[in-house]
Amino acid sequence: FSSGSENKPLAGRHVIITSGPTHEPIDPVRYIANRSSGKQGCELAMAAAKLGADVTLVSGPVSIADPPGVRVVRVTTAKEMLEAVEAALPADIAIFAAAVADWRVAAPSVSKIKKSASNAPPALSLAENPDILKAIAQRSKGRPALVVGFAAETHDVLVHAKKKLKSKGADWIVANDVSPQTGIMGGDRNTVHLLTSAGVESWPEMTKADVAAKIVERAAKHLASLKR
Ligand code: CTP
Ligand code: CA
Numbered sequence: 609f610s611s612g613s614e615n616k617p618l619a620g621r622h623v624i625i626t627s628g629p630t631h632e633p634i635d636p637v638r639y640i641a642n643r644s645s646g647k648q649g650c651e652l653a654m655a656a657a658k659l660g661a662d663v664t665l666v667s668g669p670v671s672i673a674d675p676p677g678v679r680v681v682r683v684t685t686a687k688e689m690l691e692a693v694e695a696a697l698p699a700d701i702a703i704f705a706a707a708v709a710d711w712r713v714a715a716p717s718v719s720k721i722k723k724s725a726s727n728a729p730p731a732l733s734l735a736e737n738p739d740i741l742k743a744i745a746q747r748s749k750g751r752p753a754l755v756v757g758f759a760a761e762t763h764d765v766l767v768h769a770k771k772k773l774k775s776k777g778a779d780w781i782v783a784n785d786v787s788p789q790t791g792i793m794g795g796d797r798n799t800v801h802l803l804t805s806a807g808v809e810s811w812p813e814m815t816k817a818d819v820a821a822k823i824v825e826r827a828a829k830h831l832a833s834l835k836r
Contacts, residue, residue, distance in 0.1 A: 616660025617828035623661040624699040624752070625652050626706035626740060628668035630686045634732065635717040644707035645794045646670030648758075651820035652703055653678045658821075659828055664696040668706060685712065686737035693740055701827050702752040704741040704778075707760065712737050745777035753834055754827055756780045762787040766801060766808060773803050780804050782823060802826070 627649020631639040650672055653665040657677040664679045666689055674680045681692045686708045693702070711734040721730055745755040757778040759769040762785070769783030781803040786792050790799070799813040802823075811822065 617832065618656060618701075618824070619660035621661050621700040621828075621831065622664070622696075622698065623653075623656040623701045623703070623824075623827075624664045624666065624693055624696050625649050625656070625703045626666045626689060626693060626708075627653070628670040629707045630668045630689055630709045630737075631684050632686065632709045632712035632737070633716040634713050635719065635721045637720050640709055640711065640713065641669075642707035642709055643793050644668070644670070646672050647794075647796065648798065648816045648820065649703075649705035650675050651817045652705055652823065655817070655820040655824040656701075656827075659824055661701075661824075664699070666692045666696065666706075668708075685709075686740065687712075690738045690740045690743060693744060697744075697752075698750050699752045700831055701754045701756070702744055703756040703823070703827075704744075705758050706740070708737060708740060710737055711735065739776070741778060742776045745779075754779050754830055756782065756823070756827065759783040760786040766803075769801065769803050770808075782819075 628646035629641045629644040631641045633639050646667060653663050654675045657663045664681060666681045666683060668683060683689045683692050714733045714735040741757045755778050757772060757776055759772045759781050761768045765783050765785045769781045773781045783801045783803060784792060784798055792798055796815055797813055798816050798819045800811050800819055802809045
């Protein structure tokens with residue numbers, strides 16, 4: 609047994625993590641969502657807490673249990689997720705692992721939309737959701753020192769991830785191939801690439817817990833290298 613600051617490099621640091629999907633209502637009983645188990649975000653939260661961080665996990669609706677030792681803020685929609693992240697600031701590190709719905713229904717119905725034999729399917733008019741990662745990464749005041757995004761892609765993974773690193777203003781992008789044959793969606797393993805201003809590092813396949821541990825260790829080292 610050993611304890612001490614060498615094992616808690618994130619002691620005194622606040623880490624915000626977004627996780628899970630968001631649900632965007634169509635009517636009181638139906639919604640639009642992305643596929644996301646919330647496992648990678650949950651593992652990130654636990655890994656950061658293990659290194660001594662004060663962790664706020666902003667999670668959309670998931671069926672997994674809340675991780676211990678972490679402040680969990682439950683939200684439903686992308687707008688609520690952005691508000692919860694802004695309310696949780698300031699932070700030293702922000703990691704955006706949520707699978708945010710890109711669009712919401714512009715005017716959700718207040719009552720359940722009924723099918724009827726004579727009516728055509730309803731046309732849904734969509735509005736774009738706020739980009740939470742971009743909003744936080746591009747803040748002029750109170751930007752976390754390290755902003756990390758994810759890029760879940762089904763093809764041309766590195767091409768898309770490089771574009772996201774630039775367009776969103778993130779410091780790092782963790783990219784992965786989530787095409788169905790990889791089994792990553794909902795599974796316990798992940799194969800990721802870490803994109804930084806220094807280039808691309810491709811990590812071997814490992815558990816989502818190990819991916820999380822590696823990301824937060826790297827983040828702790830990065831913070832330590834910056835002037836406070
Ligand atoms: N993200 C976010 N808010 C959104 C959309 C995405 O915070 N409204 C974050 C995700 O949590 C992830 C990163 O942005 O960290 C990339 O998400 P992704 O869906 O891959 O990128 P998009 O810019 O939405 O592009 P597309 O879905 O078209 O690939
Ligand atoms: Ca998206």
